[in-house]
Amino acid sequence: MDASDWRIVRSTPLLGAVSQDVAQSLVGNQPISVYQKGHTLFQQGEAADAFFVVLGGWVKLYRVTPDGNEAVVGVYRRGETFAEAAMFLGGRYPVSAEVVTDARLVRVDGQRLRQRILDQPELALSMLASASYHLKALVEQIEHIKLLSAPQRVAEFLVRLSPVREGGAAIELPYEKALLANRLGMKPESLSRALAKLRPLGVSVDREQVSIVDVALLAKFVESSDRGEEGF
Amino acid sequence: MDASDWRIVRSTPLLGAVSQDVAQSLVGNQPISVYQKGHTLFQQGEAADAFFVVLGGWVKLYRVTPDGNEAVVGVYRRGETFAEAAMFLGGRYPVSAEVVTDARLVRVDGQRLRQRILDQPELALSMLASASYHLKALVEQIEHIKLLSAPQRVAEFLVRLSPVREGGAAIELPYEKALLANRLGMKPESLSRALAKLRPLGVSVDREQVSIVDVALLAKFVESSDRGEEGF
DNA sequence: CGGGCCCCTTGACCGCGGTCAAGCGCGGGC
DNA sequence: GCCCGCGCTTGACCGCGGTCAAGGGGCCCG
Numbered sequence: 001m002d003a004s005d006w007r008i009v010r011s012t013p014l015l016g017a018v019s020q021d022v023a024q025s026l027v028g029n030q031p032i033s034v035y036q037k038g039h040t041l042f043q044q045g046e047a048a049d050a051f052f053v054v055l056g057g058w059v060k061l062y063r064v065t066p067d068g069n070e071a072v073v074g075v076y077r078r079g080e081t082f083a084e085a086a087m088f089l090g091g092r093y094p095v096s097a098e099v100v101t102d103a104r105l106v107r108v109d110g111q112r113l114r115q116r117i118l119d120q121p122e123l124a125l126s127m128l129a130s131a132s133y134h135l136k137a138l139v140e141q142i143e144h145i146k147l148l149s150a151p152q153r154v155a156e157f158l159v160r161l162s163p164v165r166e167g168g169a170a171i172e173l174p175y176e177k178a179l180l181a182n183r184l185g186m187k188p189e190s191l192s193r194a195l196a197k198l199r200p201l202g203v204s205v206d207r208e209q210v211s212i213v214d215v216a217l218l219a220k221f222v223e224s225s226d227r228g229e230e231g232f
Numbered sequence: 233m234d235a236s237d238w239r240i241v242r243s244t245p246l247l248g249a250v251s252q253d254v255a256q257s258l259v260g261n262q263p264i265s266v267y268q269k270g271h272t273l274f275q276q277g278e279a280a281d282a283f284f285v286v287l288g289g290w291v292k293l294y295r296v297t298p299d300g301n302e303a304v305v306g307v308y309r310r311g312e313t314f315a316e317a318a319m320f321l322g323g324r325y326p327v328s329a330e331v332v333t334d335a336r337l338v339r340v341d342g343q344r345l346r347q348r349i350l351d352q353p354e355l356a357l358s359m360l361a362s363a364s365y366h367l368k369a370l371v372e373q374i375e376h377i378k379l380l381s382a383p384q385r386v387a388e389f390l391v392r393l394s395p396v397r398e399g400g401a402a403i404e405l406p407y408e409k410a411l412l413a414n415r416l417g418m419k420p421e422s423l424s425r426a427l428a429k430l431r432p433l434g435v436s437v438d439r440e441q442v443s444i445v446d447v448a449l450l451a452k453f454v455e456s457s458d459r460g461e462e463g464f
Numbered sequence: 465c466g467g468g469c470c471c472c473t474t475g476a477c478c479g480c481g482g483t484c485a486a487g488c489g490c491g492g493g494c
Numbered sequence: 495g496c497c498c499g500c501g502c503t504t505g506a507c508c509g510c511g512g513t514c515a516a517g518g519g520g521c522c523c524g
Contacts, residue, residue: 063375066455071378073371088357089364094371117356124349124356125320131363132321138370139305139326143295145377146303146417150511177472185378190511192473207472207520223298382481409502422481424503439490439502 001032001106005055009106011079012053014130018123026108026116027053033105041097041105048086048093049110054078057103058175060183061095072182074137075100075175085131087113100179145185148222151194153184156222158203159215166216173208233264233338237287241338243311244285246362250355258340258348259285265337273329273337280318280325281342286310289335290407292415293327304414306369307332307407317363319345332411377417380454383426385416388454390435391447398448405440 001009010016015023032055035041041052044063052059054076061074061082073095076082086093087110099105117124144153157180162169173180181191195205201221202213212218233241242248247255264287267273273284276295284291286308293306293314305327308314318325319342331337349356376385389412394401405412413423427437433453434445444450 063371065375065379069379071375073374085360085364085367087364088360089368094368114357117360118353121350121353121356124353124360125346127360128317128320128349128356128363131360131367132317132319135317135363135367135370136321136326138367138374139295142305142370142374142377143297143303145374147297147301187512188472189474189513193511196473419482420502421483421504425481428503 001028001030005032005104005106008055008079009053012081012130013133014081014084014126015053017126017129018120022116022120022123026113027106030106030108033107034103035099035105036102037099039099041099042083042093043096044093046093048083048089048091050107051081051084051087051110051113052097053081053106053108055104055106057099057101057105059097059103059105060100060179061097062182063095070182071185072179073141074134075179075183077174081130082134084127085134100175150184150186150190151197152222152224153186154191154194155198155201155203155218157184158198158210158212159219159222162212162215164215165219166214168211168213169215170209170211173210177208233260233262237264237336237338240287240311241285244313244362245365246313246316246358247285249358249361250352254348254352254355258345259338262338262340265339266334267331267337268334269331271331273331274315274325275328276325278325280315280321280323282339283313283315283319283342283345284329285313285338285340287336287338289331289333289337291329291335291337292332292411293329294414295327302414303417304411305373306366307411307415309406313362314366316359317366332407382416382418382422383429384454384456385418386423386426387430387433387435387450389416390430390442390444391451391454394444394447396447397451398446400443400445401447402441402443405442409440 009027010023015027035057041059042048056078059076059082060072061076062070062072064070074082083093083097086095113123117127144156148156158171161171161174163171177191178188181188184191186194195203198218198221201217203218204211241259242255247259267289273291274280288310291308291314292304293308294302294304296302306314315325315329318327345355349359376388380388390403393403393406395403409423410420413420416423418426427435430450430453433449435450436443
């Protein structure tokens with residue numbers, strides 16, 4: 001792990017707030033795992049004996065039903081951690097995890113982590129903050145699915161991705177559209193249609209390059225009342 | 233707080249796993265708060281300085297959009313705790329909480345809790361377990377909204393409420409149908425229709441009394457493939 | 465450079481569930 | 495006992511988004 005990787009590790013809410021030596025002892029001497037696209041890290045129901053830090057690439061967390069349908073509940077990228085909280089729920093992962101692009105991860109052993117918590121209470125607070133962060137993200141996802149239309153959910157996603165709150169922005173879709181669609185709770189076809197409907201609001205798409213004329217206008221659209229496009 | 237209340241407190245995942253004196257010091261000498269239906273405990277964005285244990289009655293957690301629509305993200309009953317994790321997320325509640333029936337709660341101070349965590353690491357592990365439990369519940373809720381039909385969501389709710397996994401069961405709807413509908417991500421009218429569609433599967437409803445001929449059959453229906461009622 | 469593959473888009477169709485409105489039944493008040 | 499109100503149900507309608515299918519454009523490989 002080089003200095004750049006270490007910087008990423010220390011940028012996470014979980015490992016950034018604890019002391020240098022605690023972070024070092026947890027991930028410092030762990031090997032970096034390199035996976036290629038399509039690799040399954042773990043499946044729901046398996047014993048949860050580790051959590052992960054993403055150094056590069058993307059990982060999706062999802063649930064599968066008995067008949068094979070899947071619901072993506074999160075996509076994690078560089079500088080994010082996942083499955084930290086799973087290790088405290090009867091030792092089972094409640095979701096499955098798959099690498100969706102070639103990726104570099106650090107795997108942190110759970111047994112070791114639990115021990116550290118017992119003598120490093122500050123680590124416990126960091127873990128709780130991290131769990132709270134994931135909790136908030138899930139609550140917002142539920143809110144969005146329940147009361148935003150497909151175009152509004154797409155707009156919300158774009159606004160969140162924009163580096164600015166107003167004016168123009170050019171952004172790149174972080175992962176392929178089929179995955180993005182699932183993440184937003186819709187089918188790829190609906191994502192296409194949703195992007196088409198955002199065109200009159202100053203959104204143009206070419207491959208994975210998206211340019212937005214006015215981010216504030218998009219944000220307004222997300223908050224516009226009842227799931228419809230109220231005239232324009 | 234009498235012995236019965238204390239038993240409820242000790243039945244929660246959060247306060248049941250820690251030592252007697254830690255639990256006692258957190259909630260033992262707290263007064264019991266009695267609220268009547270409609271009272272707002274806190275609103276999203278407020279400083280999160282406490283979490284709650286439900287001794288009786290029901291409390292809903294929900295998010296409101298700028299235009300006034302609301303999405304219920306959870307309903308908590310006797311023996312459950314909520315908002316534990318919020319106190320670690322920048323000190324803000326990500327949701328609002330309202331008492332939906334007359335209720336008896338214990339309010340646990342957050343400042344005190346954080347102090348205890350620093351010198352009682354076992355408490356930290358309990359809190360993480362509790363947070364994980366809520367996390368799993370949210371993930372399942374997302375899964376259900378995304379890939380179950382309205383009748384399936386209602387069936388799943390009934391199965392979960394049943395004391396048995398097979399055979400007959402008679403259960404009572406825990407809260408009024410408008411709230412239940414929102415909790416399940418639908419409108420009251422859709423809940424009515426969904427219950428009507430479950431009638432051929434052995435579900436009969438009279439007021440809030442629900443009787444189920446065969447719980448296993450209902451469970452089967454929930455897992456039956458593609459959101460439809462596959463003939464029969 | 466041509467062909468095939470894959471991903472994305474666009475169209476046609478339709479079923480689920482939201483909306484609006486009417487009807488019904490239980491319960492409280494005068 | 496009568497009336498009114500409220501919560502629930504039922505019906506009619508329709509728009510959103512899923513499904514199925516065809517078309518188009520980039521990219522790799524032969």
